[in-house]
Amino acid sequence: xxxxxxxxxxxxxxxxxxxxxxxxxxxxxxxxxxxxxxxxxxxxxxxxxxxxxxxxxxxxxxxxxxxxxxxxxxxxxxxxxxxxxxxxxxxxxxxxxxxxxxxxxxxxxxxxxxxxxxxxxxxxxxxxxxxxxxxxxxxxxxxxxxxxxxxxxxxxxxxxxxxxxxxxxxxxxxxxxxxxxxxxxxxxxxxxxxxxxxxxxxxxxxxxxxxxxxxxxxxxxxxxxxxxxxxxxxxxxxxxxxxxxxxxxxxxxxxxxxxxxxxxxxxxxxxxxxxxxxxxxxxxxxxxxxxxxxxxxxxxxxxxxxxxxxxxxxxxxxxxxxxxxxxxxxxxxxxxxxxxxxxxxxxxxxxxxxxxxxxxxxxxxxxxxxxxxxxxxxxxxxxxxxxxxxxxxxxxxxxxxxxxxxxxxxxxxxxxxxxxxxxxxxxxxxxxxxxxxxxxxxxxxxxxxxxxxxxxxxxxxxxxxxxxxxxxxxxxxxxxxxxxxxxxxxxxxxxxxxxxxxxxxxxxxxxxxxxxxxxxxxxxxxxxxxxxxxxxxxxxxxxxxxxxxxxxxxxxxxxxxxxxxxxxxxxxxxxxxxxxxxxxxxxxxxxxxxxxxxxxxxxxxxxxxxxxxxxxxxxxxxxxxxxxxxxxxxxxxxxxxxxxxxx
Amino acid sequence: xxxxxxxxxxxxxxxxxxxxxxxxxxxxxxxxxxxxxxxxxxxxxxxxxxxxxxxxxxxxxxxxxxxxxxxxxxxxxxxxxxxxxxxxxxxxxxxxxxxxxxxxxxxxxxxxxxxxxxxxxxxxxxxxxxxxxxxxxxxxxxxxxxxxxxxxxxxxxxxxxxxxxxxxxxxxxxxxxxxxxxxxxxxxxxxxxxx
Numbered sequence: 073x074x075x076x077x078x079x080x081x082x083x084x085x086x087x088x089x090x091x092x093x094x095x096x097x098x099x100x101x102x103x104x105x106x107x108x109x110x111x112x113x114x115x116x117x118x119x120x121x122x123x124x125x126x127x128x129x130x131x132x133x134x135x136x137x138x139x140x141x142x143x144x145x146x147x148x149x150x151x152x153x154x155x156x157x158x159x160x161x162x163x164x165x166x167x168x169x170x171x172x173x174x175x176x177x178x179x180x181x182x183x184x185x186x187x188x189x190x191x192x193x194x195x196x197x198x199x200x201x202x203x204x205x206x207x208x209x210x211x212x213x214x215x216x217x218x219x220x221x222x223x224x225x226x227x228x229x230x231x232x233x234x235x236x237x238x239x240x241x242x243x244x245x246x247x248x249x250x251x252x253x254x255x256x257x258x259x260x261x262x263x264x265x266x267x268x269x270x271x272x273x274x275x276x277x278x279x280x281x282x283x284x285x286x287x288x289x290x291x292x293x294x295x296x297x298x299x300x301x302x303x304x305x306x307x308x309x310x311x312x313x314x315x316x317x318x319x320x321x322x323x324x325x326x327x328x329x330x331x332x333x334x335x336x337x338x339x340x341x342x343x344x345x346x347x348x349x350x351x352x353x354x355x356x357x358x359x360x361x362x363x364x365x366x367x368x369x370x371x372x373x374x375x376x377x378x379x380x381x382x383x384x385x386x387x388x389x390x391x392x393x394x395x396x397x398x399x400x401x402x403x404x405x406x407x408x409x410x411x412x413x414x415x416x417x418x419x420x421x422x423x424x425x426x427x428x429x430x431x432x433x434x435x436x437x438x439x440x441x442x443x444x445x446x447x448x449x450x451x452x453x454x455x456x457x458x459x460x461x462x463x464x465x466x467x468x469x470x471x472x473x474x475x476x477x478x479x480x481x482x483x484x485x486x487x488x489x490x491x492x493x494x495x496x497x498x499x500x501x502x503x504x505x506x507x508x509x510x511x512x513x514x515x516x517x518x519x520x521x522x523x524x525x526x527x528x529x530x531x532x533x534x535x536x537x538x539x540x541x542x543x544x545x546x547x548x549x550x551x552x553x554x555x556x557x558x559x560x561x562x563x564x565x566x567x568x569x570x571x572x573x574x575x576x577x578x579x580x581x582x583x584x585x586x587x588x589x590x591x592x593x594x595x596x597x598x599x600x601x602x603x604x605x606x607x608x609x610x611x612x613x614x615x616x617x618x619x620x621x622x623x624x625x626x627x628x629x630x631x632x633x634x635x636x637x638x639x640x641x642x643x644x645x646x647x648x649x650x651x652x653x654x655x656x657x658x659x660x661x662x663x664x665x666x667x668x669x670x671x672x673x674x675x676x677x678x679x680x681x682x683x684x685x686x687x688x689x690x691x692x693x694x695x696x697x698x699x700x701x702x703x704x705x706x707x708x709x710x711x712x713x714x715x716x717x718x719x
Numbered sequence: 720x721x722x723x724x725x726x727x728x729x730x731x732x733x734x735x736x737x738x739x740x741x742x743x744x745x746x747x748x749x750x751x752x753x754x755x756x757x758x759x760x761x762x763x764x765x766x767x768x769x770x771x772x773x774x775x776x777x778x779x780x781x782x783x784x785x786x787x788x789x790x791x792x793x794x795x796x797x798x799x800x801x802x803x804x805x806x807x808x809x810x811x812x813x814x815x816x817x818x819x820x821x822x823x824x825x826x827x828x829x830x831x832x833x834x835x836x837x838x839x840x841x842x843x844x845x846x847x848x849x850x851x852x853x854x855x856x857x858x859x860x861x862x863x864x865x866x867x868x869x870x871x872x873x874x875x876x877x878x879x880x881x882x883x884x885x886x887x888x889x890x891x892x893x894x895x896x897x898x899x900x901x902x903x904x905x906x907x908x909x910x911x912x913x914x
Binding site for chain 2 (some may be wrong): 080081082083084085086087088089090091092093094095096097098099101102111126128510511512514515550553554556557558560561562563564565566567568570571574575
């Protein structure tokens with residue numbers, strides 16, 4: 073429960089006076105809070121430096137060391153102060169958290185020491201305020217990375233420290249990803265690298281013209297045609313090695329789907345596929361054109377080097393992240409090219425024997441001019457053409473030169489921005505989770521409190537204390553407030569599970585009223601039974617909830633027969649409820665267990681015998697508690713009965 | 720608007736005007752001066768505006784939506800209708816609620832229900848209030864909240880309170896009916912020991 077609002081609880085409770093005239097049920101009595109002694113000043117002595125604060129300030133966060141009774145362990149009766157043998161500089165931040173609700177991170181302290189202090193005082197690191205959260209996390213991550221690096225360096229130095237029992241797959245994958253771990257992996261790494269190089273060189277060399285055999289006239293043909301067999305053997309060997317490597321990686325990959333979709337595996341596939349396609353394609357003239365094109369793809373084997381080179385990988389990532397800027401550059405270039413090509417075409421249209429035969433033909437001129445290459449294979453001859461040509465080359469310089477630094481700065485900005493956006497998204501998620509956790513924590517606390525029988529009179533001392541969780545005064549009062557709201561509206565707070573089941577029961581078939589009453593009886597009885605036996609509350613609630621679930625999905629006929637069968641044991645449960653629950657706690661628990669074991673659904677008429685007897689047997693306290701419990705189970709359709717029972 | 724700092728009146732004056740002791744006023748003021756330590760928005764010290772009010776109230780009722788009811792409450796506390804609850808308003812309201820006579824409390828409740836402050840509670844006003852209260856319960860209730868539950872509750876209320884059946888409840892009808900109801904009378908003492 074977020075603190076600071078603890079000081080507003082009295083106001084919220086006072087405002088509940090507004091519900092009083094509207095309540096249809098009698099409101100529960102207020103919790104007996106011990107007379108407040110007003111507010112006192114506590115002295116906290118941290119290694120000699122004295123901090124003084126109000127007790128209320130510390131009570132704002134009851135789940136920390138200083139806010140709970142844990143601080144009594146540090147109380148020094150002689151001096152009347154709380155003594156902590158910790159760092160006083162750090163304590164200042166901790167105490168300020170109580171005062172302002174925001175935990176700040178000290179800039180000049182070691183983040184590890186700060187973490188330790190937080191852990192000691194029971195503060196979770198998520199409480200760090202938004203102003204300091206980013207820096208806190210950055211420093212923590214830095215620290216963690218540094219420590220991890222040191223660990224890894226140690227590990228690498230020691231040799232492979234694989235977890236015992238790792239399978240062949242894991243060992244293989246590790247060997248592939250970190251070649252430095254074992255000698256075999258290193259050998260494999262270099263061998264593949266060598267063969268990539270060999271393959272690429274072979275591709276290049278086979279196109280060099282070799283001097284043919286002495287023949288008149290000496291014919292020059294590419295080496296590939298001269299020594300076809302040799303090159304074929306080399307190609308086959310390389311492809312075999314690459315295929316073997318790819319299959320091994322596929323086998324060792326921890327997540328095969330992800331591996332298949334990764335870029336490196338695509339490159340591998342593209343590198344070896346042309347060979348296989350070439351094998352199966354018959355050597356006739358029609359397809360050989362396409363076959364020749366396929367051989368071009370063999371050059372992609374050079375990209376396999378990116379596994380061996382970190383720099384190549386970084387470059388690839390850079391281009392990928394900069395794609396939009398590059399796209400913009402391309403687009404603006406295209407625009408300029410089209411404009412100038414059109415202009416040049418029409419300017420040179422009149423000339424005889426001109427090179428500018430069409431606008432697409434003028435594209436080549438424009439590109440060559442704008443990039444300041446200037447091959448000179450196409451030159452304008454008219455005056456207008458020359459003028460526009462010079463404008464074209466001048467503007468080319470601008471168009472090309474401008475985006476490049478923009479791209480560079482954009483790249484660095486985008487790169488850092490992405491990182492910050494990810495950080496912010498993670499922070500947002502954490503903050504929302506925090507809020508949700510706090511909200512659910514409050515609700516769960518209240519529901520737990522209800523299940524644990526907190527609704528009974530706070531009459532019997534120790535049994536109650538045993539069964540009910542120790543709650544602070546704030547929690548008691550807050551739960552009382554929520555309870556008052558329940559009574560005003562005649563509806564109860566539940567959790568998602570029960571609510572969805574109740575909804576499911578409502579939507580079952582046409583006999584909606586019947587099913588709600590049955591399921592509501594089931595749920596009501598769960599709170600009935602649980603309130604008398606709070607220690608077993610959770611177990612029973614779960615069992616009953618399960619049975620409710622099964623019931624709500626069952627058929628109506630089954631419910632009727634079950635109701636008829638279970639009629640007899642029901643009054644027994646009622647009578648045992650009337651008996652003093654506190655004396656024979658164990659006995660009641662056992663009988664209730666027994667009862668709960670055979671009764672999966674309570675009977676609908678089970679409550680009516682109770683209501684027909686306005687004055688129940690048993691002690692006054694027992695009666696009022698029973699009747700109050702039964703009023704829990706009864707929906708608000710019988711207000712008169714409730715009034716009688718309240719007398 | 721936020722830079723104006725509001726200083727409350729002197730402690731002795733407030734003590735004379737309200738039914739709280741000095742110590743209690745001190746404790747209340749300390750909480751009042753720091754109303755929203757957990758939110759990320761800046762809150763002007765010394766006065767509480769409606770947003771802060773709603774946020775604080777929503778902390779106590781996490782399951783439902785308490786903004787409408789907080790709005791009505793805010794209007795009930797903000798007696799001079801200047802859009803902010805000063806410490807004097809706050810103490811005045813709390814003094815009635817916690818230390819006032821039954822008559823004063825009922826008066827205050829009537830003032831809360833009477834949204835347009837014309838001296839009559841109509842069915843529409845009561846329906847608004849009732850819906851706001853039921854909104855605070857949220858979705859996950861047992862039994863499942865039906866659409867017309869607030870309306871039914873309003874009908875019950877009017878049956879009890881509207882003696883001459885003219886469709887509105889006046890202050891006298893209200894106080895008379897409440898004094899006849901034992902439940903209500905008994906629960907009036909519920910919140911005495913809140914401070």
